Amino acid sequence: MYNKITLKNGLRVVIEEIPHVRSVTIGLWVKAGSVNEKENNNGVSHFIEHMLFKGTKNRTAKELAEVIDNIGGQINAFTSKECTCFYAKVLDEHFETAVDVLSDMIFNSNFDEDDIEKEKKVVIEEINMYEDTPEEIAHDLISKAIFNNHSLGFPILGHADTLLNMDRSEIMRYFNEHYIPNNTVVSIAGNVKTQEAIDLIEKYFKNWSYSDNIIKEHVAPEIESNFLYKSKETEQLHLCMGMQGIPASSKYYYSLMVLNNILGGSMSSRLFQKIREEKGLAYSIYSYPLLYSNAGAFIIYAGINPQYIVDVVDMILAEVNKIKKNCINENLLQRSKEQLKGNYIIGLESTSSRMISLGKSELLLNKIVPPVEGLEKIDKITLEDIEQIIEILFYEEKLNIAYVGKVNEKDEVNKKFNSLVSLKQEA
Incomplete structure (x- = not known):
């Protein structure tokens, strides 16, 4: 307590x-x-x-x-x-x-x-x-x-x-x-x-003087759809795909965490099993949410051979589309919830992690969610909740792509990506 x-x-x-x-x-x-x-x-x-x-x-x-x-x-x-x-x-x-x-x-x-x-x-x-x-x-x-x-x-x-x-x-x-x-x-x-x-x-x-200065809250950003790349002499190409997300205070916070586990947040996830284990096209592939006070994003990362960049993007989008078509059942939901609860508790087993959880929540959200309450919220997640967070995240008009590396057929690759998003820029 x-x-x-x-x-x-x-x-x-x-x-x-x-x-x-x-x-x-x-x-x-x-x-x-x-x-x-x-x-x-x-x-x-x-x-x-x-x-x-x-x-x-x-x-x-x-x-x-x-x-x-x-x-x-x-x-x-x-x-x-x-x-x-x-x-x-x-x-x-x-x-x-x-x-x-x-x-x-x-x-x-x-x-x-x-x-x-x-x-x-x-x-x-x-x-x-x-x-x-x-x-x-x-x-x-x-x-x-x-x-x-x-x-x-x-x-x-x-x-x-x-x-x-x-x-x-x-x-x-x-x-x-x-x-x-x-x-x-x-x-x-x-x-x-x-x-x-x-x-x-x-x-x-106690002698730290109170200040009348009010720190202005930043205005929530408009989520864009862009394609950025940086040419760099590397053996591996580093690809990120990003979509609109939710703020840390959203009621869908725990639903997002469950969905992340299913799509790319673990070794048993769809992306890891499909692209690394089944196809052997990546050593590292994972997804994660960016959660801020009044904004958020959902990111998918893959480290791949440059020649497979278009194939991997197509596979990632295919897995996203499968999930959009309600390819999640009650059994998968329960497994992901148990996994999330285990990670949640293990992540709070040191004084350092507890200090971080308390401090960050109070500073940025002005509230603290006790672990028991967090576990209860995870248990209450339904398939309907997952469907709602899917609708928020996987909105085609908000797709972003970024990569770092060297692509031999750059014009062809960039043309492909530019067709998926609205803007393009070399960083």
Whole structure:
């Protein structure tokens, strides 16, 4: 069971006591991601994530790492489309140390000019590493295709030229605008007493001043139909197909998860069995949903030999059409529901995963679904529910295609794909 309080400054705190473990994980969730950016500052959310590890008024960058390493803990962060999370996992006896370090990073980071310039080089190398990973490029391309010019289609890392043009004043302006208590959630899971955790959070965060600044919610994007490709010398071609989806708050959330399991979310799925096991045309093929606050998409990925790209696209569309024709029976539905329930529970068996589930849900959806309630929702899914989510997803006018690689007969392939969608562009 979890508990939730809101401090006077607007900071939300969610806590789940898990007394049978020895660890505790704390995360600071800030509603600042690439969706909040513009083209001229794309990547600033991720860059600020880096800068909070570069030293504070109280600790050098090395000391920030050492203080957690020396107690056998872990500290890290990540940036997504809609939020940034800083987290630490430690033994329960070192919980206050984790709170102290994270609060020091939030309140006292230096943002030193020299460090900013050095870290730009680091992030540019991260971007270069990403450019050497064609599968990652393909996933970014399909987001760009689906969401077109909306900020949900922006890359989280940004671009090297945009990053180089950012100065300290612009970075601090964004930081001060978004890093405010009423735009933040503290999520805690592990062997900790609720009142003790609340007391510690109040001790370290109560002086964080409330801000009247209201972070504007991004307007929901219009889902487009596009074809994007990037020519790249690779042995394998990386293909993504994307369709309109649902937001994370949709009543069809669990129906989508069940459908994903059936189509491409597991080794027993239709796509895996047909294209990899039966035809041997791909090593990696899977599907997954993109779920955001007020938008979503459904993605299918395949890593294939370039010569089979048209065949694989046709096979994927054939499997989608089979499902559209109600090729799902009660037995298959029940199997997928049991699989989803198992994955759901196993995915919540660590303090880290529980912290992430609590923090992300509270920050982006303003609610938390307890595991028991989640399992009940899965059990209640009917064939009618699956039919409804199929109608939402597999809407032909919203098909998007993106690939990265080298196609010998590019014009012929692109002509084929251009006939399936309305727009085409080489990235």
